[in-house]
Amino acid sequence: MLVTTLPHQLQTQTQKRNSFFPKTIQSLIRRTSLSLNNIALSNYIIQIIPHYHNYFLPIESHKNVTFDNNKTEFILITRKQLHPTSSSYSVDSNTNNERKAMHSYFNSLKTLLEICSIMQQYKFIHLNIQKNTIHYIHDIPYIHDFSRSFLFKSLTGERKAVLFQSYNPAYIHLPPSYHILCYITQNGLKSPGQGTIDYILQEYINHAIQQGIAFSEKDSFQFRESWTYYLSNNQQIVEDCTSWDAYSVLLLYIQQIPVTKQYLSYLEKIRNFLIHVVLCYPSYSLHDIRILLNTLIF
Known part of the structure; x- marks a missing residue:
């Protein structure tokens, strides 16, 4: 049975969201390129994205701090304090409440894809969505830590050289197209040859299996087929x-x-x-994925 959200539930959910952050908290961080990027993108979110507090946990304010006896500069940042009951979301396969577990998992996934849709609308790329950059508050996800994020309009040649300078096959949370860009940037190539594509995809599969993605032999074959076709025929990978x-x-x-x-x-x-969806992802838009997800019947 499909889980639906009624209008009165939406209003209640918004009220609950607003009650999660009664206070703010301050912390001292080092002034680095990553922390400055986190601040800059936080400012963008606050100024540009309506109702950002329903989806993101940006840095709300900041000020520079310098200690007399230390040349290292620091930044005092202010963020909304997480509700004391917040915790990371996980699936318990032995739960006695199947309906509740299904509701939490399914709806939090849909919410995150909704957030991705909002980021797509503003051409805002987080680039590091993992377990440690999402906070779940009563099973509602919020994205934070924008230290590696960027805006598509900022992708100059110089910026690309910085973002894609290092190839690391262990970053399976990013798709093969990202790995291709990093590999050719690191090795000074203009475009990937078939040998490079084959190597990148096999390395991706190896690391995915090591990190708990149970690709079967059939899955691995389909993954290579769909991504090889996509990477071999797409000359504008970075635009995706x-x-x-x-x-x-x-x-x-x-x-x-x-x-x-x-x-x-x-x-x-x-x-x-x-x-x-991951195997066929190059051919699916986010809109397609959200529609397909809503067709699942339990």
Whole structure:
């Protein structure tokens, strides 16, 4: 049965969201390129994205601090304080309340994809959506830490050289197109050859399996087929960077489901769906994925 949200529930949910942050908290951080980027993108979110507090946890304010006996500069930042009951979301395959577990998992996934849709609208790329950059408050997800984020309009040649300067196959939360860009940038290539594409995809599969993505032999074959076609025929890979965050969300939610014979049937169904979307992702838009997700019947 599909879980739906009624208008009065939306209003209640918004009221609950606003009650999560009664106070602010201050902390001292070092002044680095990453912390400055976090502040700059936080300012963008606050100024440009309506109702940002329903989706993001940006730095609300900041001021520079310098100690007399220390040449290292610091920044005093202010953020909304997380509700004391907040915690990371996880799936318990032995839960006695199947309906509640399904509701929490399914709706938090839909909410994150909604946030990705908002970021796409503003061509805002987080670039680091993982378990440690999402806070769940009563099962409602909020994205934070914008230290590696960027705006598509800021992608000059110099900026690309910085963002994609280092290839690391362990970053499976980002799609193969990201890895290709990093590999050719690091090695000074103009475009990837077939050998490079084959190497990148195999390395991706190896690291994905090591990190708990249970690709079967059939899955691996389909993954290579779909991504090889996409990477070989797409000359503007960097322009698709606004889709990367949704990919990261899908990977995260695949990893949240325990890979055991005991996990619940509806979670297995979602997991198989997510793996299928990841395998075919180059041909699916975020809009397509959200529609397909709503067709799942439990």
